[in-house]
Amino acid sequence: xxxxxxxxTPEAVRPPRHHYLNVDYGLRSWLLxxxxxxxxxxxxxSITFFxxxxxxxxxxxxxxxxxxxxxxxxxxxxxxxxxxxxxMMIFFFLVPSIPAVLGNFLIPLMIGAKDVAFPKLNLASWxxxxxGAGLTMYSLLHGGVDTGWTFYTPFSSSYSNSFVAATAxxxxxxxxxxxxxxxxxxxxxxxxxxPGMTWFRLPLFIxxxxxxxxxxxxxxxxxxxxxxxxxxxxxxxxxxxxPALGGDPVLFQHFFWFYSHPAVYIMILPSLGVISEIVAxxxxxxxxxxxxxxxxxxxxxILGFLVWGHHLFLxxxxxxxxxxxxxxxxxxxxxxxxxxxxxxxxxxxxxxxYSTPMFYALGFIGLFTIGGLTGLxxxxxxxxxxxHDTYFVVAHFHYIMVxxxxxxxxxxxxxxxxxxxxxxxxGFWSHLSALLVFLGFNLTFFxxxxxxxxxxxxxxxxxxxxxxxxxxxxxxxxxxLAVGYLLPMVYFIWSLKYGDYAGRNPWGxxxxxxxxxxxxxxxxxxxxxxxxxxxxxxxxxxVAQRLPYRIAKYGA
Amino acid sequence: xxxxxxxxxxxxxxTLAREVDAVYFFALSVSAFFSLLIALxxxxxxxxxRRQRTAEIGVPIHGSTTLEIVWxxxxxxxxxxxxxxxxxxxxxxxxxxPDAREYFATGKQWMWKIQHPEGQREIxxxxxxxxxxxxxTLTSEDVIHSFYIPAxxxxxxxxxxxxxxxxxxATRTGTYxxxxxxxxxxxxxxxxxxxxxxxxxxxxxxxxxxxxxSPVASGAELFVKYACNTCHMEAGSxxxxxxxxxxxQPVTLAGGQQVVRDDNYLxxxxxxxxxxxxxxYQPLMPxxxxxxxxxxxxxxxxxxxxxxxxxxxxxxxxxxxxxxxxGG
Ligand SMILES: [Cu+2]
Ligand SMILES: [Cu+2]
Numbered sequence: 001x002x003x004x005x006x007x008x009t010p011e012a013v014r015p016p017r018h019h020y021l022n023v024d025y026g027l028r029s030w031l032l033x034x035x036x037x038x039x040x041x042x043x044x045x046s047i048t049f050f051x052x053x054x055x056x057x058x059x060x061x062x063x064x065x066x067x068x069x070x071x072x073x074x075x076x077x078x079x080x081x082x083x084x085x086x087x088m089m090i091f092f093f094l095v096p097s098i099p100a101v102l103g104n105f106l107i108p109l110m111i112g113a114k115d116v117a118f119p120k121l122n123l124a125s126w127x128x129x130x131x132g133a134g135l136t137m138y139s140l141l142h143g144g145v146d147t148g149w150t151f152y153t154p155f156s157s158s159y160s161n162s163f164v165a166a167t168a169x170x171x172x173x174x175x176x177x178x179x180x181x182x183x184x185x186x187x188x189x190x191x192x193x194x195p196g197m198t199w200f201r202l203p204l205f206i207x208x209x210x211x212x213x214x215x216x217x218x219x220x221x222x223x224x225x226x227x228x229x230x231x232x233x234x235x236x237x238x239x240x241x242x243p244a245l246g247g248d249p250v251l252f253q254h255f256f257w258f259y260s261h262p263a264v265y266i267m268i269l270p271s272l273g274v275i276s277e278i279v280a281x282x283x284x285x286x287x288x289x290x291x292x293x294x295x296x297x298x299x300x301x302i303l304g305f306l307v308w309g310h311h312l313f314l315x316x317x318x319x320x321x322x323x324x325x326x327x328x329x330x331x332x333x334x335x336x337x338x339x340x341x342x343x344x345x346x347x348x349x350x351x352x353x354y355s356t357p358m359f360y361a362l363g364f365i366g367l368f369t370i371g372g373l374t375g376l377x378x379x380x381x382x383x384x385x386x387x388h389d390t391y392f393v394v395a396h397f398h399y400i401m402v403x404x405x406x407x408x409x410x411x412x413x414x415x416x417x418x419x420x421x422x423x424x425x426x427g428f429w430s431h432l433s434a435l436l437v438f439l440g441f442n443l444t445f446f447x448x449x450x451x452x453x454x455x456x457x458x459x460x461x462x463x464x465x466x467x468x469x470x471x472x473x474x475x476x477x478x479x480x481l482a483v484g485y486l487l488p489m490v491y492f493i494w495s496l497k498y499g500d501y502a503g504r505n506p507w508g509x510x511x512x513x514x515x516x517x518x519x520x521x522x523x524x525x526x527x528x529x530x531x532x533x534x535x536x537x538x539x540x541x542x543v544a545q546r547l548p549y550r551i552a553k554y555g556a
Numbered sequence: 557x558x559x560x561x562x563x564x565x566x567x568x569x570x571t572l573a574r575e576v577d578a579v580y581f582f583a584l585s586v587s588a589f590f591s592l593l594i595a596l597x598x599x600x601x602x603x604x605x606r607r608q609r610t611a612e613i614g615v616p617i618h619g620s621t622t623l624e625i626v627w628x629x630x631x632x633x634x635x636x637x638x639x640x641x642x643x644x645x646x647x648x649x650x651x652x653x654p655d656a657r658e659y660f661a662t663g664k665q666w667m668w669k670i671q672h673p674e675g676q677r678e679i680x681x682x683x684x685x686x687x688x689x690x691x692x693t694l695t696s697e698d699v700i701h702s703f704y705i706p707a708x709x710x711x712x713x714x715x716x717x718x719x720x721x722x723x724x725x726a727t728r729t730g731t732y733x734x735x736x737x738x739x740x741x742x743x744x745x746x747x748x749x750x751x752x753x754x755x756x757x758x759x760x761x762x763x764x765x766x767x768x769x770s771p772v773a774s775g776a777e778l779f780v781k782y783a784c785n786t787c788h789m790e791a792g793s794x795x796x797x798x799x800x801x802x803x804x805q806p807v808t809l810a811g812g813q814q815v816v817r818d819d820n821y822l823x824x825x826x827x828x829x830x831x832x833x834x835x836x837y838q839p840l841m842p843x844x845x846x847x848x849x850x851x852x853x854x855x856x857x858x859x860x861x862x863x864x865x866x867x868x869x870x871x872x873x874x875x876x877x878x879x880x881x882x883g884g
Contacts (some may be wrong), residue, residue, distance in 0.1 A: 158699075159698060347601035351607045352605050352607055389711070450564055453565065464705040535854060
């Protein structure tokens with residue numbers, strides 16, 4: 001790597017002569033790589049592209065909703081916009097985001113392994129993702145789908161005049177990338193931990209990925225089966241869901257949410273792990289109640305499989321079923337609250353550094369709390385009668401999936417960027433991006449809670465004029481949010497050439513990944529590390545050696 | 557319209573609306589309290605424990621089982637209260653009072669067709685008297701819709717092939733939004749209408765405004781038109797069960813299973829008679845699926861409900877405890 005950093009760079013922070021990025025430069029070396037770090041980078045590039053595609057749809061939606069009339073696009077187009085926005089963001093961005101990028105890159109580094117258990121399967125997962133995305137892009141370029149990302153029958157199977165079958169096939173294929181990734185992580189975490197790395201010495205990032213992988217492996221096949229049934233009904237008129245063919249439309253909803261509720265935890269659990277890492281690192285302190293936080297992830301994963309019926313309170317499900325699903329949904333409040341309270345307690349008597357990842361983590365805690373509490377309202381039967389299928393739901397799940405999962409992803413990316421690339425990025429611009437994302441997000445989605453309680457249904461192309469002011473506020477917030485998302489793209493790319501060298505441990509954090517070089521060597525460690533310390537053990541650890549250099553450059 | 561002239565809270569125009577709002581305000585205050593508490597603690601810690609020296613580390617505190625138990629139990633207790641309160645409101649919302657006026661509503665892409673007990677029909681309009689419980693039996697002719705009146709806080713999905721219900725008692729006269737809340741295709745956002753709540757006298761006047769045939773009368777005509785009377789009446793051949801007074805009663809099927817003859821059972825038996833045959837009868841009845849409109853089926857059911865009096869032999873030996881069926 002060329003020496004673009006200043007001549008004053010201390011020798012100790014220079015990147016190693018050989019690392020995973022410069023072992024080979026050819027396209028083949030990337031497309032046929034089995035290195036978990038390079039596969040993480042492949043995923044990073046592809047999900048960023050699909051995030052941009054989903055973001056363009058979101059922009060068009062927000063512009064259309066500036067006025068109550070349908071004046072920018074037709075109703076058919078609008079329906080395709082929100083469907084493709086959901087499909088792209090959920091299946092091709094949020095589900096793979098943290099696991100496939102940061103999880104791939106970091107799990108072997110954090111447990112002291114050379115790679116994941118099945119490196120070729122890991123590469124295959126990226127190809128499944130790309131094939132699935134290709135099929136979905138095919139349907140998108142030919143006009144897209146208008147069923148909503150939930151594909152409710154019999155509309156999707158018998159009535160829609162759009163590319164349902166191709167999209168369903170794309171999501172079906174993409175599901176295998178999830179299954180491969182989950183399987184790989186489970187086996188890796190079980191079998192490849194370094195000597196001394198016991199289960200309760202694992203970083204919480206690993207625990208949350210273990211829980212996520214369980215859901216990926218057990219839940220995704222149900223989605224695959226559901227999509228196959230949908231495909232068969234649509235293409236061959238075999239009646240599973242359409243009453244006109246002898247099927248049951250609510251059966252589809254049961255199947256769909258049996259995967260898609262746990263899928264919410266595929267999206268949020270990894271970011272809970274990221275936040276635990278960031279809070280510990282920037283408070284320089286063990287996580288308060290480590291075991292409770294670790295087991296809370298498992299609790300969320302298991303309970304997550306038992307609550308799908310809370311999406312069907314008004315679908316003619318029996319009242320008894322609704323009662324059971326409501327009470328089980330309430331129970332998820334307990335492990336979620338354990339997480340939030342323990343992060344809060346970790347800050348107590350910490351040594352807190354005001355840095356970009358920490359700002360993202362704080363923003364996450366706020367938005368996740370609001371998202372979780374409004375989730376309880378939706379799980380309350382008497383409130384759901386009113387707010388089900390309104391903007392209240394839209395606001396709630398954006399607080400969890402954008403305010404939560406995406407904030408966690410960005411926080412993690414800022415935290416490990418120096419490890420991944422060996423470079424530091426601008427402190428000022430990154431602080432600004434965290435602030436803009438937080439403010440823009442709240443301005444976009446908080447008004448939608450009010451809209452929802454007012455009764456504005458979701459997926460409405462035209463709407464009564466009294467809702468306009470709140471929609472205008474929401475669109476204004478979205479434009480701030482867009483700037484907040486574009487900034488990191490600029491300064492991250494800038495850092496690749498102009499950023500200063502990071503050194504092994506720019507934050508002064510503990511954790512095996514910070515013992516490796518930045519960027520790490522092809523096989524991660526010079527020698528397999530031996531773990532003789534507890535997780536987040538700052539006492540007695542040589543943590544701050546590289547810090548004065550970074551702080552002098554970038555401020556605290 | 558001035559910029560600041562927009563609502564932040566919906567109108568409250570039914571008995572149920574007050575109940576829903578009460579749970580909502582409880583949830584909202586608990587949420588606001590805990591959000592602010594967490595934000596306050598984080599803010600204080602963030603300011604107070606800011607790093608002073610670059611090599612400083614935090615005090616290694618590992619946790620406290622007591623605290624973990626406390627902050628697990630508090631959310632548990634609060635959410636159980638929330639659950640119980642919400643469940644009470646929900647069950648109330650699901651159970652129409654027995655004296656409710658019965659309306660029919662059919663959803664189709666993209667309109668609502670509504671019929672009054674007296675027979676008046678409306679499209680995307682619903683006129684109701686204030687202070688009287690109103691029950692709507694809902695079904696769809698195509699995809700899933702959802703019948704939603706925000707000012708009344710009532711909503712229920714409207715499905716093809718089965719009946720669902722909503723009920724409400726309006727407390728204030730005025731006009732309110734009627735929305736389709738379940739995405740149903742191109743014109744989903746135009747599948748809207750108005751609910752007009754009137755004083756009972758005004759409602760009577762409105763009802764008298766148009767000629768109408770009651771659903772029971774229409775049902776009686778259909779009963780003869782489709783020759784149901786040849787098998788299901790005393791004067792008939794006796795090949796089918798008699799229908800007097802059977803509504804809401806349990807019956808034993810040919811397979812030994814017990815069901816309650818509710819709206820969904822009658823609907824299924826009219827359209828696909830072979831699905832649930834009463835014990836002691838042959839499956840001789842023709843299939844009417846695709847031949848009678850959804851409205852026609854509702855009329856026939858209204859007519860059957862109106863037949864009171866003699867117990868039919870088929871209902872003998874009915875037991876208790878059959879579940880509220882939602883077949884179809
Ligand atoms: Cu859910
Ligand atoms: Cu509709």
